[in-house]
Amino acid sequence: MLILPDLAEADAFYGGVLGFTLSDRVDEDHMKVRFYHCNGRHHSLAVAQVPGKVGLNHLMLEVASLDDVGTGLDLAKQAGVPVLRGLGRHTNDLMTSFYMLTPSSFQIEYGHGGIVVDDLTWIAATNDRPSLWGHELTEVGRATVPGILRDLGAVTP
Template identity: 85%
Template structure:
């Protein structure tokens, strides 16, 4: 299935899992996954209303909350207990992939990951901080493919029976400052809508 801007989405059901067979590549407590899925993805879209009609009305994602500030408008959606598995950020005239989030089971894993990224000269785009909506403590680094990885811990779990979507006027409670390389780097893999739709 393709979204309104031509990006193809694949849906899978009944995938076989073998719990306990994953071994991390370095000593760590592991990832928060299983019933919560891999993490979350943030897509860049040119129009939030069209994105909501596709992801919420058609696909059935539930709105978790919003961030509305002068230079950024983002909608966050969930399909399980994870606060959000999908977010869409509005950038007029653009489509693309901003970042993929991976959640680890301890804050020490986040700190160790940050140290390892710096030691390996992996560009850190945003320093450590804590988000307003899901309370994730994380940092952002650049991948060789030009999208970002958010590496974090402590994401909120929501319950559809009691959860009420809210609007935040900023993305972070503290931190997540852009680094110098972050200020000079494009926010993910972006393309002009016109070129994608041609």
């Protein structure tokens, strides 16, 4: 998930210039997110609008099985890796995952089970929440800046 200041500009670039297709939206009071795909995977790119900010929130690694997700969660906890969001399932792509903090200060979403979409039949929808269940913020998650963020004024083209 990339953080950017304007969703209309994102849609013009990722949809208009690069030709990605809108998969879905999540519109919450505190955040607006758009999901795009360039192949059958529900989304290859997510962008979230945070006015005046740019950055990287997380990248997603999809593993081969749900057991791999559980094992990854156990290994992260055993190694003392901060888990920022617990196990949960997303509303839009049905991915079951958890989020952990990397040494680079962005998050990795580690999950399995994302759906595949068919451009001939898929209709983008708007969800009012990101998860069907779970993905609760941990204490560490509540105390951690969500990714690598910079003020837009600090970025030069």
